[in-house]
Structure formats: structure tokens, C-alpha cells
Amino acid sequence: MVSTVIWGTGNVGRAAIRAVEAHPALKLVGVLVHDPAKAGRDAGDLASLGYEVGVAATTDVDAVLSASPRAVVYAASGDLRPDAALADVIGVLRMGAVVVTPSLYALYDQRSAPPALQAEVRAAIAEGGGSLFVSGVDPGWGNDVLPLLISGLGSVIDAVRCQEIFDYSTYDQPDSVRYLVGMGQPMDYEPPMLAPTVPSMVWGGQVRLMARALGVELDDLRESVQRRPLETTVTTPEMGEFAAGTQGAARFEVQGMVGGEPRIVVEHVTRIHPSCAPDWPSPPSGEGAHRVIIEGRPRIEVTVEATDEGGNRSAGGNATAAGRLVNAIDWLVTAGPGLYDALDVPLRPAAGRLGRKHP
Known part of the structure; x- marks a missing residue:
């Protein structure tokens, strides 16, 4: 199973926890939060699953990433902190992980992204062997x-x-x-x-x-x-x-x-x-x-x-946006290192999830 971390537990992050829990090929191994008040809470509690999953949220980024997760769902906002969001993602790519995120707007269409940004991301991918897929939250x-x-x-x-x-x-x-x-x-x-x-x-x-x-x-x-x-x-x-x-x-x-x-x-x-x-x-x-x-x-x-x-309809939109990202992870792992967009990543049937208990 693909070890997966959720970074951020806002509207998209909560839905991402539920999507990872429901996916037969993924295993939730870490949850990163910014708010100290959320630290120590179980991921199931944060995502309103109705049960505990045995993964406690933490603010310790280094501790979670030092375990070398195979994938990271970066759900922290990039609206008011685009440079910090990019730096976070670059750091994870250098560690060789698959990253999926809605937070880097310029990479929705990676071919038209500023050349300097493309170069920075591709250099991190080449260095660590990770991959990146950015898809919108709107959705x-x-x-x-x-x-x-x-x-x-x-x-x-x-x-x-x-x-x-x-x-x-x-x-x-x-x-x-x-x-x-x-x-x-x-x-x-x-x-x-x-x-x-x-x-x-x-x-x-x-x-x-x-x-x-x-x-x-x-x-x-x-x-x-x-x-x-x-x-x-x-x-x-x-x-x-x-x-x-x-x-x-x-x-x-x-x-x-x-x-x-x-x-x-x-x-x-x-x-x-x-x-x-x-x-x-x-x-x-x-x-x-x-x-x-x-x-x-x-x-x-x-x-x-x-x-x-x-x-809630807003929550439903966030859930489908998170689902598109989370459900791409196992495909990205197989596809190998690279910078991907929505034309590269197929939208696939929910294999193995029909009739599965709701998380």
C-alpha cells in the first residue's frame, strides 16, 4: 500500500483524509496541521469519520517527513502564502515523494507556467525522483x-x-x-x-x-x-x-x-x-x-x-476536488517521476470501492 500523508486539515484536507481511508491502495501514515489546538487529535476525529484511525495529527513537519512517506496530499492553503506553499512542495519532491495539491495555481497547466517555476520544480523532481500533480479546488x-x-x-x-x-x-x-x-x-x-x-x-x-x-x-x-x-x-x-x-x-x-x-x-x-x-x-x-x-x-x-x-454543497465540491487528487496517487506512483497535469492523469473508475463501507 502507498504510505500517504495529509498536510493540512481544512476543507480539502478533511476530505482527503476520508478519501485516503476509503482507497484500497493507500494507507494514511501521517497528518500535519498548523494549528497547535489540532495537534494530538486523531485523524478520524478531525475528518469526522466517526471512528479513530490511529494516526494523531502533529505540527512536526520534519518528524512526519523523516519517515519517507511515498505520497503527500498538500492541502495547506496557497492563497495568502504562495511562496511558502511552493517551498513546502519543493522540499517534499526533493525527498522523492508523489505530491498532489490544489495550492499551486500556476501549475494547473504546467506547460504555460513561468519558465523559472517550471525549472525549479523539474530540478527538485530530478534530484529526488518525486512527481507532482496540481488540480483545482473549484473543482x-x-x-x-x-x-x-x-x-x-x-x-x-x-x-x-x-x-x-x-x-x-x-x-x-x-x-x-x-x-x-x-x-x-x-x-x-x-x-x-x-x-x-x-x-x-x-x-x-x-x-x-x-x-x-x-x-x-x-x-x-x-x-x-x-x-x-x-x-x-x-x-x-x-x-x-x-x-x-x-x-x-x-x-x-x-x-x-x-x-x-x-x-x-x-x-x-x-x-x-x-x-x-x-x-x-x-x-x-x-x-x-x-x-x-x-x-x-x-x-x-x-x-x-x-x-x-x-x-453541505461546498463540502461536496471540496470532497470531489480532494477525490480527484487522492485517486491519482497510485497512478502517479506507477507512472514514475514527472510534472503532470489533468491531461496526463486519467480519471479512472473507483475500482475496489463499490459497496465499501463509508469512512
């Missing part, structure tokens, strides 16, 4: 393998649109919701996630990857950002009050332009309450969904709704 499969799979069902493709549509009121990252995305902030506040060039920096790689798979050359990337205020004050169960007049919804697109037209689009529509921006796309039910629309002949629309942790 990655919704912006790469799913739209590409569905595109193969049509005869004429005019445009590809990938949507994440979510109510953020139940999202378990209040700092990200309020400050990165700007919910509840004055309308003259510029949320870092919506600042010019940032959407393209984060999601542009996925647009480029789809373009490469579809065999088209992009003219460039363009961004479209819209924000709406709340008309009334709302109170959320997780994050408290959001005042009328402050930002209640945000919508942005990263558009891959071909022949002057937006042909490949990644779009996010986020709200803190369903009453804000009701004219924007909404999920069929509940608080969130991922949707792929293939404009062409025929027109194809597929909506995916995933739930986890008591029916």
Missing part, C-alpha cells in the same frame, strides 16, 4: 476533464463554459469569504481575488489547458468582473451578519479569446444570500452546483451537485 475536474469529455459528444463546438455557482453562507473559510472575495465589505473595497489579473492568474491555466486539449490557439485571456450589493441585511448561520449595501454577490469570467470571441470560459458566481443578484445563474437546488455548457450542435448542459458533511 479542477469541472474545468478540465469534464468539459473535455462532454465536448467529445458533439459535432460542432462553438464555445465551452464552466461555471461554479455557490452560496458562500455555509463556506467554512470566513476570512476568505469576507476579505479575499469581499462579501460584506463596502462596494469601494477591492477584493484581492477579484483584482485585475488575479482571476487569470488563478484560473487562466485551466483555460489554457482546455485550449491545448481542443487544439486551438488563444489570442489572449480577458477578464470580466461584476459585484452586487445586498439590498437588505442578512444573517448567516456560520459567519453572522452581512449589512445592506455591502457586497452580497460577485461574478467573474476568465475568457479564452479565439478569433476575437470568448470561446473557452471559466465563470464563478458567488453569493452570500440567494436574494442577491437573482438574475445571475443559480443552482438548480440547494446552495451550489458546478455546470458545464457546450454551445454548439447539439447544445449540451451538464450540472453536477455534490454533497458531503451533512448535506
Whole structure:
């Protein structure tokens, strides 16, 4: 079995623990946390498994990595600490481990990553014999393998649109919701996630990857950002009050332009309450969904709704993102050292897991 460490136990890390526990080819051997309050707690407790797995969380990175795990799921956030996240991953690659992570945005499409970054990662792989696969948390499969799979069902493709549509009121990252995305902030506040060039920096790689798979050359990337205020004050169960007049919804697109037209689009529509921006796309039910629309002949629309942790849609999205990463580990071990992307790593059936007891 592949000895596997989970580094970080936030939204993705919790789901990764459950995914590793369920995978017949993987064995959880370590859990790394940043918060000292989590240290000493069993992984099963942290991931709400309902039973203990016999692996206690620790803040001691050196102790866990000194045991030479074969794989590391790096689930620590890279939003506000991209250099530190990269340094962590580079260190693990130099030890020869397989690393899967959503935290290095520039490597969603590793071929279009900055040359200096590519060189640094490849040097670490050459030195240690590890491998790296980066896939998005929004989730990655919704912006790469799913739209590409569905595109193969049509005869004429005019445009590809990938949507994440979510109510953020139940999202378990209040700092990200309020400050990165700007919910509840004055309308003259510029949320870092919506600042010019940032959407393209984060999601542009996925647009480029789809373009490469579809065999088209992009003219460039363009961004479209819209924000709406709340008309009334709302109170959320997780994050408290959001005042009328402050930002209640945000919508942005990263558009891959071909022949002057937006042909490949990644779009996010986020709200803190369903009453804000009701004219924007909404999920069929509940608080969130991922949707792929293939404009062409025929027109194809597929909506995916995933739930986890008591029916939560945000948790469901995180779980599928973690599943894509965790389920790639045994393939990466067999494939050998390298820098991989979503076009390299197949999405495979869940062999050996049908009818298996839920972790």
C-alpha cells in the first residue's frame, strides 16, 4: 500500500483524509496541521469519520517527513502564502515523494507556467525522483476533464463554459469569504481575488489547458468582473451578519479569446444570500452546483451537485476536488517521476470501492 500523508486539515484536507481511508491502495501514515489546538487529535476525529484511525495529527513537519512517506496530499492553503506553499512542495519532491495539491495555481497547466517555476520544480523532481500533480479546488475536474469529455459528444463546438455557482453562507473559510472575495465589505473595497489579473492568474491555466486539449490557439485571456450589493441585511448561520449595501454577490469570467470571441470560459458566481443578484445563474437546488455548457450542435448542459458533511454543497465540491487528487496517487506512483497535469492523469473508475463501507 502507498504510505500517504495529509498536510493540512481544512476543507480539502478533511476530505482527503476520508478519501485516503476509503482507497484500497493507500494507507494514511501521517497528518500535519498548523494549528497547535489540532495537534494530538486523531485523524478520524478531525475528518469526522466517526471512528479513530490511529494516526494523531502533529505540527512536526520534519518528524512526519523523516519517515519517507511515498505520497503527500498538500492541502495547506496557497492563497495568502504562495511562496511558502511552493517551498513546502519543493522540499517534499526533493525527498522523492508523489505530491498532489490544489495550492499551486500556476501549475494547473504546467506547460504555460513561468519558465523559472517550471525549472525549479523539474530540478527538485530530478534530484529526488518525486512527481507532482496540481488540480483545482473549484473543482479542477469541472474545468478540465469534464468539459473535455462532454465536448467529445458533439459535432460542432462553438464555445465551452464552466461555471461554479455557490452560496458562500455555509463556506467554512470566513476570512476568505469576507476579505479575499469581499462579501460584506463596502462596494469601494477591492477584493484581492477579484483584482485585475488575479482571476487569470488563478484560473487562466485551466483555460489554457482546455485550449491545448481542443487544439486551438488563444489570442489572449480577458477578464470580466461584476459585484452586487445586498439590498437588505442578512444573517448567516456560520459567519453572522452581512449589512445592506455591502457586497452580497460577485461574478467573474476568465475568457479564452479565439478569433476575437470568448470561446473557452471559466465563470464563478458567488453569493452570500440567494436574494442577491437573482438574475445571475443559480443552482438548480440547494446552495451550489458546478455546470458545464457546450454551445454548439447539439447544445449540451451538464450540472453536477455534490454533497458531503451533512448535506453541505461546498463540502461536496471540496470532497470531489480532494477525490480527484487522492485517486491519482497510485497512478502517479506507477507512472514514475514527472510534472503532470489533468491531461496526463486519467480519471479512472473507483475500482475496489463499490459497496465499501463509508469512512
